[in-house]
Amino acid sequence: MKLKTAVIQMDIAFGKPELNYTYVERKIREVTSHGNLDIIVLPELWTTGYDLTRLDDIADNGAETSKGLLSKLAKEFRVNIIGGSVAKKTEKGITNTMLVFDRDGEVQKEYSKAHLFRLMDEEKYLKEGNEDGLFLVDGEQCAGVICYDIRFPEWIRTHMIKDTKVLFVVAEWPKPRIDHWKTLLMSRAIENQCYVVACNRIGSDPNNEFGGKSMIIGPWGEIMAEGAEEETVLFGELEFEEVKKVRKTIPIFSDRRTELYKL
Numbered sequence: 001m002k003l004k005t006a007v008i009q010m011d012i013a014f015g016k017p018e019l020n021y022t023y024v025e026r027k028i029r030e031v032t033s034h035g036n037l038d039i040i041v042l043p044e045l046w047t048t049g050y051d052l053t054r055l056d057d058i059a060d061n062g063a064e065t066s067k068g069l070l071s072k073l074a075k076e077f078r079v080n081i082i083g084g085s086v087a088k089k090t091e092k093g094i095t096n097t098m099l100v101f102d103r104d105g106e107v108q109k110e111y112s113k114a115h116l117f118r119l120m121d122e123e124k125y126l127k128e129g130n131e132d133g134l135f136l137v138d139g140e141q142c143a144g145v146i147c148y149d150i151r152f153p154e155w156i157r158t159h160m161i162k163d164t165k166v167l168f169v170v171a172e173w174p175k176p177r178i179d180h181w182k183t184l185l186m187s188r189a190i191e192n193q194c195y196v197v198a199c200n201r202i203g204s205d206p207n208n209e210f211g212g213k214s215m216i217i218g219p220w221g222e223i224m225a226e227g228a229e230e231e232t233v234l235f236g237e238l239e240f241e242e243v244k245k246v247r248k249t250i251p252i253f254s255d256r257r258t259e260l261y262k263l
């Protein structure tokens with residue numbers, strides 16, 4: 001089975017959810033008009049950007065508005081949507097939450113960022129998640145994590161030992177560390193022998209310039225598509241048989257010596 005995937009690398013209007021909703025709807029209508037797509041991926045915090053000091057006013061209550069829009073589009077175009085993440089207002093606080101929809105527009109997963117990034121003050125305004133990022137896409141095991149999460153290989157590995165074939169990464173990764181971004185994504189793909197589909201934003205906000213370089217990486221570590229620093233859509237086909245082949249050639253999952261690993 002081959003899944004045609006589109007990664008929407010976009011700018012985000014700082015603290016202006018309405019503008020971002022309009023933009024994302026237009027963009028999804030545009031990419032789906034190019035032909036049959038199976039998966040669409042959006043970046044981190046695409047409704048608000050990192051306007052953290054105003055989150056009390058602009059975070060999405062229960063993520064209901066974001067869910068309404070993405071569910072409608074997923075159903076209309078019969079496409080899976082890895083809906084980046086949004087600032088979700090809950091009774092316990094605001095979370096940075098990934099929303100995943102299947103082709104019927106049903107929510108398949110909500111994953112809240114487990115590792116909050118202090119360099120961008122996340123811990124002051126957001127509550128961390130405590131659940132895994134596992135979900136199925138068309139019946140195949142996938143996982144999703146958010147930006148800084150990729151610096152924790154042990155967190156990613158806990159997802160990968162479930163025979164997970166694709167790791168989706170949604171991000172707002174700043175330009176000064178874009179080499180880390182690329183190296184970390186490549187490493188996660190090679191060490192887990194999986195596809196990595198990573199969506200970063202471009203543009204800037206009052207505190208950061210973001211680096212783009214969204215990527216689709218194959219299970220052998222090959223770069224299948226890479227964005228520049230401008231608005232773009234990356235396309236790639238994910239073929240689950242490829243993951244099986246790589247894992248058979250170098251069987252790292254069965255060669256693991258977990259009795260030696262003291263974490």
Ligand SMILES: NC(=O)CCC(=O)C(=O)O
Pocket residue numbers: 044117120146147148149151171172173174177180
């Ligand atoms: N939004 C984020 O989590 C950014 C993570 C980051 O920049 C890093 O260097 O890690």
